[in-house]
Amino acid sequence: MTATDRHRFSTGADLRAAVRRLARAHRLPVDARGRLVVAVTAVASVVFDAGGAVDLETTVRRAAEPGRPGLLAVVCRPLGGGEQPAPAELPLPAEVGEDGAAMWRVPLPPPTPGSDAAEPGPEDEALERELRYAMARADALAADHRRLKHELAETNSGVLALYVQLEERDEKLRRAHGKTLRELEDALRPPPLAIDGLELAVHYAPAGTDAPTGGDLYDWFTLPDGSVHITVVDALGHGVTSTRSALNVTHAVRTLALEGHRLESIIARTDEILLPFDRELMATVQLARLIPGTGELMLANGSHPPALVVRAGGAHAYLEARGRGIGFPMAGSDGLLRDRLGPGDLLVLYTDGLTESRKDPLEGEARLVRAALRHVRRPTAEVPGAVAADMHTLILHPDDTLALAVRVAPRTGGGEVGGRVSVPRAR
Structure with missing residues (x-):
């Protein structure tokens, strides 16, 4: 119905x-x-x-x-x-x-x-009033919700614009920071050398990307008698503090070498000079003295990894001089290790960050030999970086890394050693 x-x-x-x-x-x-x-x-x-x-x-x-x-x-x-x-x-x-x-x-x-x-009845009117109040309240809440959404959209827009501005500012700061670090790193490096019959190159990488350098430093210069002096230092720690320690060591060594102190006594004398001013200083040191005309090589060592020599014919050996580093008990080299580099021979000096990235020094030394043999025929300027790249395919123990290559220039067709070489600073 x-x-x-x-x-x-x-x-x-x-x-x-x-x-x-x-x-x-x-x-x-x-x-x-x-x-x-x-x-x-x-x-x-x-x-x-x-x-x-x-x-x-x-x-x-x-x-x-x-x-x-x-x-x-x-x-x-x-x-x-x-x-x-x-x-x-x-x-x-x-x-x-x-x-x-x-x-x-x-x-x-x-x-x-x-x-x-x-x-x-009265209950109808009461219920109606309650419903009307609820509807009015819902309308007010809906209006507040729309207003808040609008304000949130404006806030998000402002935040996005601020984020873009901050990104642009951070990018400018990163570029400025990187430029400053590169300038500081260059300031810490010794100037290039131009030595008849010798080729030198170096690769350095700090453990932290936010620092221009750490405790691994090197120094090279020519002595009045024409021989070339090379210092490799690995100061304990990372960052600016270790850099200061390493700089103190290299400056002290340079001063003592230029004053004519015997090579085997310089490490001990450096310890005597620096320890009264810095009781916390600890550093391993490798000193090399090379006479370009004859290829005669002398090494003094203070707790530092041994130098590696790769002969022109492919033979290789670690040249291990004994001694104790700066800040160690009875610091100093036990004597000199003497050798001779022939035309085409390659000498590799380094810090333990190169061979201990996998926490096994013996395994690292074996890998270093293989890497050096693999890249020995490269131009000298490329050798340190190429060797470091091979050694750091897997890093379990990050550390500052320094690799320095010295090569006696091969003989020319007339039997003479190659001419003057401008030394690059490879990275």
Whole structure:
């Protein structure tokens, strides 16, 4: 059974009273009554505010079988002006048609014999007030939510712009920092040498990328008698403090060498000079003295890894002089190790960061021999860097690394040793 009723309203009060009576007449639950009243009046209020009217059409479909629930269809159709609010904003969702009409389908409770419809009571009005308050609160929260989203979008935009500015500033600082470090590193290096019959090159890499150098330093210079002096130092620690210690050692050694002290006494004398000023100083030292004309080589050592020599014909050996480093008990070299480099021979001086990257010095020394033999025929300027690259394919123990190569220039076709060579500083 179906029954349809239609009425026109132009005020919210009349519409509200009519919907309340309708819901009460069909014995809708209190909650459903309140939601239907608020939803219908919310839809119509937009039309009323624009000076229009609405048609309220109600259709009741009774169940064909006794005891089964029926259905109440309520349609609010605008007759002029205004727009319908979104159904999702209503306490009782509605279906909106193409003509702008909103429809609610509300299940009817099964009829109860002897029950009569009652007029709206105080609980209906109280529930309606609560629903209206809840809707107003929801609208306020939605407005706050939209405002916060807008503010958040503006904040995110500002943060992104600030992030870009910071990245640009950091990039400028990194470039300036890198330039400063390179200049400082160059300042710590001795100037290049140009020696008849000798080729020298060096590779250095600090343990930390944020420091220009560490405790590994070298020095080379020509003595008044024409011989070439080379110092390799590995001071304990990393960073600026160890650099200062290594610089103190190299400067003391240079002073003593230029004053004419015997090579085998320089390490012990350096210890005597520096220890009163720095009781914490500990450093290993390798000193080499080479006479270019004859190839005569002298080595003094203070706890430093042995030098490696690779002969022009492929033979190789470690030249191990004994002694104790700066800051060690009874510091000094036990004597001199003498050798002779022939044309094409290659001498490799280094710090333990080259051979102990895998924490096994003996295994590192064996790998160093293989790397030196692999690259011995390269130009001297390329040898230290190529050897270091081979040695550091796997690093388990990062440390400052220094590799220094000295080669007696091969003889020319006429049997003479090759001419003057400008020494590069390979990295």
